Amino acid sequence: MRINNIKNPKKIMYEIKGANIPSRFFFAPINTGLSENGILKEEFFDFYKERSHNSIGINYVGNVAIDPEYVTNSNTAYFTDETNQWEKLVKSISNCGSVPGIQIACRNSSLIPIRKMINNNVEDYLNTVRKDLINIPKEGIQDIINKFIDTSIKASDLGFNVVQIHAAHGYFLSQLISKSLNLREDEYNASDLIFLKEIINGIRDKKPNLIIDLRISFLEGITNEMQEKKDKEVLIKKLIDLDIDIISFSNGIYDINKQLIYPLEQWGHACFIKNIIGYAKKYPNILWNYAGNIWGLEELELEKLPNNLSFSLGRSLIADPLFVEKSINNKTHLINKCEYKNKCHYYSLNLSHIGCPIYELNKNSI
Numbered sequence: 329m330r331i332n333n334i335k336n337p338k339k340i341m342y343e344i345k346g347a348n349i350p351s352r353f354f355f356a357p358i359n360t361g362l363s364e365n366g367i368l369k370e371e372f373f374d375f376y377k378e379r380s381h382n383s384i385g386i387n388y389v390g391n392v393a394i395d396p397e398y399v400t401n402s403n404t405a406y407f408t409d410e411t412n413q414w415e416k417l418v419k420s421i422s423n424c425g426s427v428p429g430i431q432i433a434c435r436n437s438s439l440i441p442i443r444k445m446i447n448n449n450v451e452d453y454l455n456t457v458r459k460d461l462i463n464i465p466k467e468g469i470q471d472i473i474n475k476f477i478d479t480s481i482k483a484s485d486l487g488f489n490v491v492q493i494h495a496a497h498g499y500f501l502s503q504l505i506s507k508s509l510n511l512r513e514d515e516y517n518a519s520d521l522i523f524l525k526e527i528i529n530g531i532r533d534k535k536p537n538l539i540i541d542l543r544i545s546f547l548e549g550i551t552n553e554m555q556e557k558k559d560k561e562v563l564i565k566k567l568i569d570l571d572i573d574i575i576s577f578s579n580g581i582y583d584i585n586k587q588l589i590y591p592l593e594q595w596g597h598a599c600f601i602k603n604i605i606g607y608a609k610k611y612p613n614i615l616w617n618y619a620g621n622i623w624g625l626e627e628l629e630l631e632k633l634p635n636n637l638s639f640s641l642g643r644s645l646i647a648d649p650l651f652v653e654k655s656i657n658n659k660t661h662l663i664n665k666c667e668y669k670n671k672c673h674y675y676s677l678n679l680s681h682i683g684c685p686i687y688e689l690n691k692n693s694i
């Protein structure tokens with residue numbers, strides 16, 4: 329990785345595996361619900377196009393399932409034979425100036441995702457997941473591994489420069505890497521990370537220049553914070569030895585406490601950033617990525633942060649697709665700010681797809 333433009337921390341750029349990433353600010357992966365039976369709706373294209381500019385380094389198309397069998401909800405995207413729609417999406421993202429990225433995901437659970445923000449029966453959830461993980465046959469895990477590899481290769485063939493392997497938020501891989509959830513003692517135990525090695529090596533074999541990103545939940549919200557930090561220190565030491573270009577920090581498990589995934593406003597600006605800074609300093613050859621409650625670039629105090637730390641923004645960019653553009657060009661007074669009304673959490677509201685009142689109110693003036 330090369331880091332360019334270091335004199336201006338707001339305009340840092342990266343060069344990874346031959347790709348120029350024009351900004352350290354990325355659009356966070358968002359499951360929009362704007363797809364039906366694998367067909368992307370017109371709004372799906374608009375959603376990503378509007379958030380692609382050269383001030384957004386990587387635009388991650390969120391939550392694309394490895395197979396329809398493993399979707400998160402009935403409106404989650406996945407690949408079908410309709411490859412044209414994906415090529416069109418990739419072109420529209422890159423023509424607008426961002427590097428096209430895609431998050432590849434697998435939800436494998438006997439449980440229906442909860443709609444409430446906080447689960448009041450966590451023990452039940454933990455017991456079910458632990459049992460499900462023990463019971464899944466090796467061939468079942470191997471099949472998921474192969475599907476991660478195949479989907480990533482397909483994504484690269486369709487033009488995506490970055491694949492983000494979703495190992496956060498209680499998705500299947502995040503369960504497997506979790507010491508609190510994965511109690512298996514065979515080769516698919518939580519310590520050896522064989523499944524991750526197989527996925528990364530399988531992708532690398534075929535796609536040496538694809539940028540590989542791994543998203544993890546730094547804090548899971550299962551045991552106490554100190555223990556989880558210690559567990560992650562051990563995990564990250566192992567991840568460093570895998571052939572990964574970007575390590576992205578999120579937090580939380582969807583079916584335990586969604587507030588850790590989308591932090592509350594009162595938790596403060598960039599409330600979890602301290603957890604990642606030390607790692608970025610310690611491992612300068614990896615690009616690190618932080619997400620959670622970024623609502624002002626000034627507040628980040630970029631000059632104090634390592635240059636190999638990038639940022640993913642979710643709600644700020646949902647509310648105003650030009651959030652970064654305006655921030656960088658001294659037009660912060662024109663930003664339409666997210667007001668934390670929680671209207672984007674469509675699944676919790678029993679709706680089929682994403683919506684944002686701030687965006688809706690202002691979209692005609694974009």
Ligand SMILES: Cc1cc2nc3c(=O)[nH]c(=O)nc-3n(C[C@H](O)[C@H](O)[C@H](O)COP(=O)(O)O)c2cc1C
Nearest residue numbers: 356357358359390391590619620621641642643672
């Ligand atoms: C509506 C919505 C959908 C999301 N979908 C995903 C997803 O599919 N995959 C994922 O890893 N994170 C998902 N997230 C989490 C975001 O990527 C991001 O980490 C989180 O919103 C915190 O960033 P923010 O405070 O800038 O919004 C979603 C967030 C929102 C608000």
